[in-house]
Amino acid sequence: MNVQLAGADFLLICTNTMHKVAPQIEESINIPLLHIADATAEVLVKKGIKTVGLLGTAFTMEQDFYKGRLKDNYGLTVLVPDEEDRKIVHNVIYKELCLGNLISSSKAEYLRIIESLASQGAEAVILGCTEIGMLVAQSDTKITLLDTTYIHAQKAVEWAI
Helix, strand or coil: CHHHHCCCCCEECCCCHHHHHHHHHHHCCCCCEECHHHHHHHHHHHHCCCEEEEECCHHHHHCHHHHHHHHHHHCCEEECCCHHHHHHHHHHHHHCHHHCCCCHHHHHHHHHHHHHHHHCCCCEEEECCCCHHHCCCHHHCCCEEEEHHHHHHHHHHHHHC
């Protein structure tokens, strides 16, 4: 509410996982919230992508606040890694990337997981954690990667202008 009182036109939550509380935040403000999943979904829809892989924290990959929004609001099919690979993705985020550690074996695991999602039908993969872009880049794989940090920031600039 303080951001709104200070004169903000809209609000961003600059992390994917914390969008878990987006509904509660939206209920307590009178300005729009630029939801990171909506910004990402708009790019997917514009590209004609119907089936997408999702990487992120366990919360983002397993709970419905993100993938459910993509499915329910945009008709997208969202694939996530299997349980063991979700643990790898999650642990690399918290035990390495959040600490600024970029480890080549972790990058290889992420690329393996991305390829696995592609083999299951993912036409693109959402890098649904703001730190994942530090580890893997579009130049590392042929499958389209969607960096939510970049997409969210671009959309925020559009809204601001």
